[in-house]
Amino acid sequence: MKTIKIPVLITLFVLGLAGCSKSQEAKMSIVKKDMDNKITKTEEEWQKELTDEEYYVLREKGTERAFTGDLWDNKKHGDYYCAACNLKLFSSETKFKSGTGWPSFYEPINSDNVAVLRDMSYGMVREEVVCSRCEGHLGHVFNDGPEPTGLRYCINSVSLDFEESKK
Numbered sequence: 001m002k003t004i005k006i007p008v009l010i011t012l013f014v015l016g017l018a019g020c021s022k023s024q025e026a027k028m029s030i031v032k033k034d035m036d037n038k039i040t041k042t043e044e045e046w047q048k049e050l051t052d053e054e055y056y057v058l059r060e061k062g063t064e065r066a067f068t069g070d071l072w073d074n075k076k077h078g079d080y081y082c083a084a085c086n087l088k089l090f091s092s093e094t095k096f097k098s099g100t101g102w103p104s105f106y107e108p109i110n111s112d113n114v115a116v117l118r119d120m121s122y123g124m125v126r127e128e129v130v131c132s133r134c135e136g137h138l139g140h141v142f143n144d145g146p147e148p149t150g151l152r153y154c155i156n157s158v159s160l161d162f163e164e165s166k167k
């Protein structure tokens, strides 16, 4: 009897572990479709390439203080790129005044260029916005934005590079 019970217990234990990792995955599931051409670098490589503030926001999911970034009040026409991998993410055409102190957009330039993850940190359920190519943290998306989408992509200035469009 003992020889039968032990393998059964081991099997149940392994299944239990698999169950745990599945629920962890569900917590950070990618809601939107992901891109194929990923950029993956070690944390050491990112640390060398990014400034301390960029590393804190993009790789450690930090948040810059409101009204301190250089793009929250930028009214120039142009495009906003990922500060880590240079993927085009937002256009000034969809930027709006949110009053929050962070650059706010009602939609990304292409829905494939950003991914949305469920963020359960700080006892809140929020939707985290990351760059689809390098998975750099950009900010969060909320449902209180203006028409036509009703969405508010609340993005850190530090996560963005702005390029003014030539007219």
Ligand code: FE
Pocket (backbone or CB within 6 Å): 082, 083, 084, 085, 086, 087, 131, 132, 133, 134, 135, 136
């Ligand atoms: Fe990126």
